[in-house]
Amino acid sequence: MIQRRTVGIVGTGNVGSAAAYAIFNQGLASEILLLDKNTHRAEGEAMDLMHGQQLVGRVTCRAVDYPVLGNAQIIVLSAGASQKSSDESRLDLLRRNAEIFREIIIQLDKHAPNAILVVATNPVDVLTYICQALSSRPGRRIIGTGTLLDTARFRALLGRHYGVDPRSVHAYILGEHGDSEVPIWSNATIGGQSIYERTVLGKEWESDTMQSIFEQARNAAYEIIDRKGHTDAAIGVVIARIVQAVLEDQQNVLSVSTRPKGAYGIEDVCLSIPCVVGLEGVEKQIEPTLSDDEEQALRASAQALHDSRSGLQMEL
Ligand code: NAD
Numbered sequence: 573m574i575q576r577r578t579v580g581i582v583g584t585g586n587v588g589s590a591a592a593y594a595i596f597n598q599g600l601a602s603e604i605l606l607l608d609k610n611t612h613r614a615e616g617e618a619m620d621l622m623h624g625q626q627l628v629g630r631v632t633c634r635a636v637d638y639p640v641l642g643n644a645q646i647i648v649l650s651a652g653a654s655q656k657s658s659d660e661s662r663l664d665l666l667r668r669n670a671e672i673f674r675e676i677i678i679q680l681d682k683h684a685p686n687a688i689l690v691v692a693t694n695p696v697d698v699l700t701y702i703c704q705a706l707s708s709r710p711g712r713r714i715i716g717t718g719t720l721l722d723t724a725r726f727r728a729l730l731g732r733h734y735g736v737d738p739r740s741v742h743a744y745i746l747g748e749h750g751d752s753e754v755p756i757w758s759n760a761t762i763g764g765q766s767i768y769e770r771t772v773l774g775k776e777w778e779s780d781t782m783q784s785i786f787e788q789a790r791n792a793a794y795e796i797i798d799r800k801g802h803t804d805a806a807i808g809v810v811i812a813r814i815v816q817a818v819l820e821d822q823q824n825v826l827s828v829s830t831r832p833k834g835a836y837g838i839e840d841v842c843l844s845i846p847c848v849v850g851l852e853g854v855e856k857q858i859e860p861t862l863s864d865d866e867e868q869a870l871r872a873s874a875q876a877l878h879d880s881r882s883g884l885q886m887e888l
Pocket residue numbers: 582583584585586587588607608609610613650651652653654655665672675676691692693694695696717718721749802803804807
């Protein structure tokens with residue numbers, strides 16, 4: 573039987589609306605269900621999208637309540653508070669968003685227990701862990717957007733530096749989506765050629781330049797928030813990418829947030845490692861060989877996430 577492809581979005585602020593727009597515009601779903609505690613906002617977004625139907629094709633968009641989300645195969649969680657200013661770290665948002673997520677998970681476990689969940693709200697790694705701990709669905713069916721956005725930014729900057737399409741750059745940022753994230757230089761390649769400490773496409777390896785490229789990727793959110801007040805376009809596309817990987821069972825390798833099963837000795841947190849994403853969510857985890865420094869930095873990132881969750885003192 574041919575199934576409708578139904579995507580739900582909980583939280584239709586900047587990020588949820590950008591995700592809805594990307595999914596709508598790329599024709600990834602036949603139906604997009606929008607839910608926000610501000611029902612007017614969700615209704616407005618649905619109406620606005622529907623007016624593009626004539627140009628994009630028949631995708632139904634409507635504002636709904638939780639029982640209707642039972643029709644969705646995949647649900648994006650982008651509800652919550654956004655960073656108030658560049659001074660507020662992602663981890664400062666935790667307390668405000670953890671309680672919102674507890675309420676949402678209760679509703680989704682009741683009405684949509686079989687849907688895959690994609691967590692985008694920050695701090696995304698800790699909230700992914702909280703969702704996995706609170707929800708009755710298997711952990712692999714709850715995916716955090718993690719460092720997929722940071723990796724995209726990193727590849728875009730490296731592509732510009734080397735003068736190639738970012739899709740031809742293979743390089744990851746792993747760990748926390750945030751200040752302790754780790755650039756994996758030891759495995760970064762273009763056309764199968766390692767770039768680490770080598771001259772590639774006429775560009776010599778310069779440590780300061782490469783560190784600056786990583787820092788631009790890591791600090792991009794702060795820079796964008798300083799200028800336009802929030803980030804939405806790129807995270808919208810990132811969410812659409814994960815939705816597509818799941819709905820089309822693409823088995824893509826994506827750096828998304830999940831709970832490692834002992835990779836690098838890390839267990840009791842969610843963070844980003846390369847994962848195979850398909851119909852069942854995170855179907856496999858990959859543990860690439862890292863340099864000693866990278867492995868140490870990844871474990872430090874895990875510890876930072878562990879500490880911030882402990883600070884929350886939430887019963888899980
Ligand atoms: P926003 O304030 O524009 O939107 C949040 C929406 O959530 C609002 O419409 C609000 O009404 C809704 N909401 C709040 N509580 C709710 C509840 N209990 N049920 C349903 N809806 C509820 O914020 P934003 O700019 O869209 O950002 C959303 C989140 O995404 C933030 O945490 C932000 O930091 C995060 N974000 C993550 C990434 C990433 O890479 N993962 C990138 C950008 C932003």
